[in-house]
Amino acid sequence: MSKAESTETTGDGVIQNVSGPVVSARDLDARMNDVVYVGDEGLMGEVIEIEGNITTVQVYEETSGVAPGEPVETTGEPLSVDLGPGMLDAIYDGVQRPLDVLEGKMGSPYLDRGVDAPGIDLEKEWEFDPTVEVGDEVGRGDVVGVVEETVTIDHKVMVPPDALEEDETAAVTAIEAGSFDVTETVAELSNGTAVSMHQEWPVREPRPSANKKTPRTPLVSGQRILDGLFPIAKGGTAAIPGPFGSGKTVTQHQLAKYADADIIVYVGCGERGNEMTEVIEDFPELEDPANGNPLMARTSLIANTSNMPVAARESCIYTGITIAEFYRDMGYDVALMADSTSRWAEAMREISSRLEEMPGEEGYPAYLAARLAQFYERAGYFENVNGTEGSVSAIGAVSPPGGDFSEPVTQNTLRIVKTFWALDADLAERRHFPSINWNESYSLYKNQLDPWFQENVEEDWPEKRQWAVDVLDEETELQEIVQLVGKDALPDDQQLTLEVARYLREAYLQQNAFHPVDTYCPPEKTYLMLTTIETFNDEAFDALEAGVPVEEIIDVESVPRINRIGVQEDYEEYVEELKADITEELRSLY
């Protein structure tokens, strides 16, 4: 984590009480949220309460064996992250300690205590390429040069936002191309600021921006039900609630793999260790659909699994979003996935109850709603202080106990986010994946994103979507009747609607994340698939009107081929042929 340069301490305290991750100390001269080192082993912690001369600390590591009387030292600084090149293709714990470095330092596959490491490699040299010259005026946040961080991403070296006042500028007095490590000065400004590649930023404070704008471009995910029915904008917020086994994590992984963001920050918050391992193993091998480079080249991972200390779970969400904001400042579109925000909320609850705070609903602290809102508010489409535009999209999984969406975390999240992808255990049970319930889910970005889809995919995108929604709605109503009287009791046209809806569900809404082709579906293909089903719909109803019995229409041989569009690589040709076949066959019936 961040105490990269200075770890000098002031005002020592003495431990008075230890209870799990919460330690209280006497006579510690520290401010709220300061980082402290606890005990003889120097375990990292953060000040969360001060009362008289008693300071309460949440400790980010296991506290077994820590005893009263041991010292507590403060660093005098709040919990911060190291920002600079090297954050991509990295894997961190909740307080930005690189897990690969920790493995080397600890010499064991287990996470030991009291070992610290800077969030970015302080010794690695990067090839710095200036973009400004001596004499140029620069303001806060302005880019002075670039380094190639990974094959995909050019890391922009910026004037720290706190180096100058708003609207203040300073002249560059020295700047040079060459090889530097992150702590070396790469540019000097007339006000005395030495710009290096390394910045520090307190995680609980949003990085400044000039302006927040209405997002108007979609975060294209390559998932049909998301792009087609419930799109999220770049800079938007979304929640994915669902009971266990309904596919939250697979959906988050699919987004991390295929969303067309420049940078992905994936926060595994209190989830399974093996899932994070899967990401670590898979991402370097997977190709970025935009450019064919390894996916890790645009990804930063934060893994605080469920068995890692609970206090670090509380902070990992903030660590993630601060890293995301830093890349946003460079003008990138960043997508942050948090899996799962419920674990984060539970970490708050656990700490809160150890502090014996008055509990709110279901034992969660009263400030739960405020914390959730603060987190999602850090997402958005921004005009940065340096004039560039960048976005942070935040997508949070929610794990409601018993799959009951009326619990506090889901409800408080829904009040903030604008896209809601409701996962459904029934759908998951019948292996309908992604098991996103089309009746309950919604996206409030639909209308502001339509112009983009009209311009970039097809003019009638919104109408087609509405058609699909209408058919699915009608199916839901009809299914209620079918449950009572059976399908055959319905009139022919309604039976046909059910058949069309079945293709919408099975071919269009379902998508196989484990099939090499079907896993990613570009918007063009999503659109063509929908029009194929619509072709069937239109032709079938024409046939019905011409007197063809519904059984014959349903039995048309070419129609089931709709189910195979998803797995076709050359889908354009396939769809064209299929549409022609369906039309021809159905017309031959009358």
Added chain:
Amino acid sequence: MKEYQTITEISGPLVYAEVDEAIGYDEIVEIETAQGETLRGQVLESSEGVVAIQVFEGTSGIDQNASVRFLGETMKMPVTEDLLGRVLDGSGRPIDDGPEIVPEERQDIVGAAINPYSREYPEEFIETGVSAIDGMNTLVRGQKLPIFSSSGQPHSELAMQIARQASVPEEEEEGDDEEGSEFAVIFGAMGITQEEANEFMEDFERTGALERSVVFMNLADDPAVERTVTPRMVLTTAEYLAFEKDYHVLVILTDMTNYCEALREIGAAREEVPGRRGYPGYMYTDLAQLYERAGRIQGREGSVTQIPILTMPGDDDTHPIPDLTGYITEGQIYVDPDLNSQGLEPPVNVLPSLSRLMDDGIGEGLTRGDHGGVSDQMYAAYAEGEDLRDLVNIVGREALSERDNKYLDFADAFETEFIDQGFETDRGLEETLDIGWDLLSMLPKEELNRVDEEFIEEYYREDDSEREVVEAAD
């Protein structure tokens, strides 16, 4: 080592004592009662001057004259390969009249978290010989896959079947493989009855499995608080055998519900703010610290696979215990009372069951290319058949279309032929998949939209008569 006779308060399983030195959090304590009995406990909260101690054996017999000794270390498990074949109590002391155990190492039972970076992703298929698991919810090495059951269900039989069968083909297969690792079962009983325990023991002895097993017994009449250490002892032993002695360890923990009850009891005694249904707010973290100890580690041969068993109070999977478990484990196997009363063995309901690691553990080169498709298709077809059963109750079979009737037949056959194999039958994967194809062939070919066409060509039985033959041969 100082002795204190300074107990100030005794409340449920907790004892408060005054001290004049610094006592570490989690440290082990010995309490000697006036009658000369020695009880063990652990520091739950340590303040200057006073500590709260949780006593494993319960606090009866302790009075203010009891003396308290702090051992200056956290709880350790003495581990050695010699533990195999031994029966221990819930605190890790032998109860089988065997020779004294000479430990090679003493390991902290809390166990540090495995660095996610050092883990190896589990993708080695374990053949359990149970179709409902191998075919539909494949188990892989390093997975944690609980059995969700309720009182009165044969979950123990299923667990024993898995333990018995998972081990056998393993040794045969790897006979020519020099690096082949050995298989071990660690059985952790928490608060189960003597009778249930006997069933397990008899099965272990009958099949000769005891030699490669370690058994930890905390029975229903043993102290409840001890249950909170038993699984940690079990997993410490498992980790030692897996990651230092290269065993493939299968850990069976039964019954997790009793463990959680013990957590609640301690929480209540400490007057903590309770979470849902009175269980402590940190139960998720606590359970995760157990379940997450399953896995594989890069560069180590062995693996820890966990099958925790829990009985859902009221057969309700939204109860906090199954709910939190489901969020941590990599899937779950449901034992269904309805299927049980129909006499299915094992009565596994595959619809809500799930193995999250299945997709990476099956397919070409691992099991068989068609495995994923067959499983998905059977899921979808069985779910559809199940739905139709409700409808049949209302409108009768005649009112349904031919297609619907085929799905109904499929659902029936799926239960009687695929699921109901008996607790003693060991089915190979090939056999499981072949039965799967027999069943899928009851449906029209066009309905099989989840299986790749090439596999339909290869395995679909055009002729229904072929199916009859297989059935007749059964």
